Amino acid sequence: xxxILDRLxxxxxxxxxxxxxxxxxxxxxxxxxxxxxxxxxxLVSVIxxxxxxxxxxxxxxxxxxxxxxxxxxxxxxxx
Amino acid sequence: xxxxxxxxxxxxxxxxxxxxxxxLLEYPFDIGVLMRKRRALRTELxxxxxxxxxxxxxxxxxxxxxxRDFLELFLLDTGIRPVFYExxxxxxxxxxxxxxxxxxxxxxxxxxxxxxxxxxxxxDPLAPEVEVDARLSAELARFEAIWTKxxxxxxxxxxxxxxxxxxxxxxxxLDASRRDGRASFLCHLNLEFARxxxxxxxxxxxxxxxxxxxxxxxxxxEKRHWFSYKLAxxxxxxxxxxxxxxxxxxxxxxxxxKCLILDLDxxxxxxxxxxxxxxxxxxxxxxxxxxxxxxxxxxxLELKRRGVxxxxxxxxxxxxxxxxxxxxDSILSLEDFSAFKAGWGQKDEAIVEISHELNIGFDSxxxxxxxxxxxxxxxxxxxxxxxxxxxxxxxxxxxxLDRQLYFEPxxxxxxxxxxxxxxxxxxQRNLVQASYGNYGEFLDSLEMKAEIRPFAPVYMxxxxxxxxxxxxxxxxxxxxxxxxxxxxxxxPRYLTLYGRLADKFGDNGLVxxxxxxxxxxxxxxxxxxxxxxxxxxxxxxxxxxxxVEQARKRNIKWIQGTYLPTPKNGLVADxxxxxxxxxxxxxxxxxxxxxDVLAYTPKNxxxxxxxxx
Numbered sequence: 001x002x003x004i005l006d007r008l009x010x011x012x013x014x015x016x017x018x019x020x021x022x023x024x025x026x027x028x029x030x031x032x033x034x035x036x037x038x039x040x041x042x043l044v045s046v047i048x049x050x051x052x053x054x055x056x057x058x059x060x061x062x063x064x065x066x067x068x069x070x071x072x073x074x075x076x077x078x079x
Numbered sequence: 080x081x082x083x084x085x086x087x088x089x090x091x092x093x094x095x096x097x098x099x100x101x102x103l104l105e106y107p108f109d110i111g112v113l114m115r116k117r118r119a120l121r122t123e124l125x126x127x128x129x130x131x132x133x134x135x136x137x138x139x140x141x142x143x144x145x146x147r148d149f150l151e152l153f154l155l156d157t158g159i160r161p162v163f164y165e166x167x168x169x170x171x172x173x174x175x176x177x178x179x180x181x182x183x184x185x186x187x188x189x190x191x192x193x194x195x196x197x198x199x200x201x202x203d204p205l206a207p208e209v210e211v212d213a214r215l216s217a218e219l220a221r222f223e224a225i226w227t228k229x230x231x232x233x234x235x236x237x238x239x240x241x242x243x244x245x246x247x248x249x250x251x252x253l254d255a256s257r258r259d260g261r262a263s264f265l266c267h268l269n270l271e272f273a274r275x276x277x278x279x280x281x282x283x284x285x286x287x288x289x290x291x292x293x294x295x296x297x298x299x300x301e302k303r304h305w306f307s308y309k310l311a312x313x314x315x316x317x318x319x320x321x322x323x324x325x326x327x328x329x330x331x332x333x334x335x336x337k338c339l340i341l342d343l344d345x346x347x348x349x350x351x352x353x354x355x356x357x358x359x360x361x362x363x364x365x366x367x368x369x370x371x372x373x374x375x376x377x378x379x380l381e382l383k384r385r386g387v388x389x390x391x392x393x394x395x396x397x398x399x400x401x402x403x404x405x406x407x408d409s410i411l412s413l414e415d416f417s418a419f420k421a422g423w424g425q426k427d428e429a430i431v432e433i434s435h436e437l438n439i440g441f442d443s444x445x446x447x448x449x450x451x452x453x454x455x456x457x458x459x460x461x462x463x464x465x466x467x468x469x470x471x472x473x474x475x476x477x478x479x480l481d482r483q484l485y486f487e488p489x490x491x492x493x494x495x496x497x498x499x500x501x502x503x504x505x506x507q508r509n510l511v512q513a514s515y516g517n518y519g520e521f522l523d524s525l526e527m528k529a530e531i532r533p534f535a536p537v538y539m540x541x542x543x544x545x546x547x548x549x550x551x552x553x554x555x556x557x558x559x560x561x562x563x564x565x566x567x568x569x570x571p572r573y574l575t576l577y578g579r580l581a582d583k584f585g586d587n588g589l590v591x592x593x594x595x596x597x598x599x600x601x602x603x604x605x606x607x608x609x610x611x612x613x614x615x616x617x618x619x620x621x622x623x624x625x626x627v628e629q630a631r632k633r634n635i636k637w638i639q640g641t642y643l644p645t646p647k648n649g650l651v652a653d654x655x656x657x658x659x660x661x662x663x664x665x666x667x668x669x670x671x672x673x674x675d676v677l678a679y680t681p682k683n684x685x686x687x688x689x690x691x692x
Contacts, residue, residue: 011115014116015114016118017118017122037144037308038144038148041304041308041310041314042114042117042314045110049110049111050111056303057302057303057306058307
């Protein structure tokens with residue numbers, strides 16, 4: 001869990017251009033400033049590239065927060 | 080111009096940092112890094128002062144946010160600050176045709192119609208041919224209505240995507256060959272768009288058929304993004320698309336680069352001529368290496384033929400360097416180059432000389448060299464010169480240069496076809512000048528003839544081109560679109576003049592423009608510019624004579640001129656003073672000058688008027 005979160009941290013900071021941003025498992029588009037739909041596309045593209053995974057249609061819509069996303073990523077990375 | 084000083088001013092201390100960032104905006108694109116750094120890049124680029132603001136309407140058949148973001152980056156990188164209007168998702172047609180005043184009040188200078196194949200109303204598969212033909216005409220008419228409204232009514236220049244093709248083909252290969260096939264229909268429509276663009280000078284086609292092929296259709300289309308966000312083109316595809324639209328916008332504003340400066344050894348031919356000798360050079364079709372270098376020469380020749388200037392910058396003995404072009408398989412010959420610098424000095428210094436000789440700024444130059452150390456030096460010393468990283472494999476040189484879109488043309492004018500010969504004639508004129516003691520005698524010996532008249536429809540494209548690319552002899556550096564200039568031509572409140580100049584060495588073409596705005600008995604000169612290839616020929620005096628003559632006919636008593644300084648137009652700081660204007664006021668923002676029309680006596684003595692209609 002922590003290892004993925006550590007790798008996500010700089011990605012979120014860069015994509016959202018906020019060097020003080022701290023992402024936790026409970027972070028979500030609702031409580032992180034600047035995480036709008038455009039930033040979302042950007043985040044997904046960068047994460048897919050960085051972790052060499054691919055989210056399927058609708059998968060991300062069901063997630064509540066970064067913690068859920070990491071769980072989904074773990075499953076994808078095992079394959 | 081003080082070139083040494085100019086270079087120094089533009090040497091940014093944090094060069095390496097900025098260079099590595101803006102490298103992201105060069106082909107080939109690293110989409111992952113670009114996506115990651117785009118906000119930081121935007122912040123960095125927004126700090127720079129932009130030369131011009133441009134109002135762009137993005138009329139999308141799909142979501143345009145991604146396109147807007149990347150287009151902004153590419154434009155900021157070339158000194159254009161865009162202000163955007165975005166139509167609502169898939170409301171491109173209604174936004175233009177149903178005039179609710181929003182688009183009109185935004186007053187776009189450029190309209191980008193961002194449609195893709197999903198927006199084309201395709202014929203039903205298996206539809207009879209007559210229905211397919213009717214559909215084709217209807218689609219063309221639908222787009223023509225949009226273009227006409229944008230061009231004629233809103234006065235903008237239109238950038239229209241042609242069509243990509245879908246990945247899936249339910250009829251298999253027949254999709255491309257049957258009339259009712261989707262790929263076939265879209266190809267036909269693309270041909271019709273191309274024909275329309277030849278007919279309508281202000282309709283420019285953005286070739287996404289090519290861009291999607293370059294990116295690869297399976298990377299260009301990302302169905303997930305279409306279903307989730309209504310993005311018709313993937314983020315990776317959007318970067319290439321935005322790059323291309325930015326190149327077109329640059330061309331509209333005359334910011335296309337003009338001159339390709341070439342190294343010789345292992346760039347234009349295989350081998351080192353000083354070591355291998357003429358016979359040892361790899362050119363022709365004997366070996367793969369020779370073929371690659373021949374292909375490079377051929378590409379350069381094609382650029383030159385359509386108006387891009389070529390120059391040589393090589394570390395070589397000048398005589399030996401020139402000898403290379405006598406190789407029987409050399410496609411290029413010495414006459415193809417407008418400047419030729421071979422020597423042992425630093426290349427950045429030679430490039431400064433080339434810029435000086437050809438009278439074109441660093442931001443118009445591209446430096447093409449296989450040696451990374453030379454590229455590094457030039458990029459560092461002359462940051463405004465484009466230095467593509469062409470790598471070390473000659474089979475990729477042309478592709479990498481081509482994909483940077485440095486020389487994107489809007490059209491190829493008669494002017495462009497003759498450009499290299501203008502510069503060649505200038506070399507002759509310089510030789511003749513040296514043989515005359517008195518400059519007036521030299522001017523007389525040129526037997527100059529000028530045609531100075533109000534703007535005429537046939538010249539409007541050239542007038543727009545000159546207005547937007549002239550930086551040095553330009554009193555106000557105001558940029559206008561073709562539509563705006565066209566409006567001035569027809570508006571009685573404006574007094575417009577163009578000047579063509581010919582002499583015994585050849586025709587220089589249309590080289591000067593003056594636009595004055597009439598306010599009661601005063602004429603305010605909004606625009607006065609001249610191509611540097613006719614500097615010091617006293618054409619500006621002939622232009623003033625004509626301007627005064629026209630002003631008198633309209634009972635104008637005073638002509639008021641303005642000089643607005645820029646880093647490039649120091650050349651004309653004393654333009655009005657030299658012409659006998661009186662200084663009204665002056666500060667660091669510029670100066671204003673006045674001329675008494677009634678007291679003026681004509682001053683031109685070296686140029687005769689060409690009255691041939």
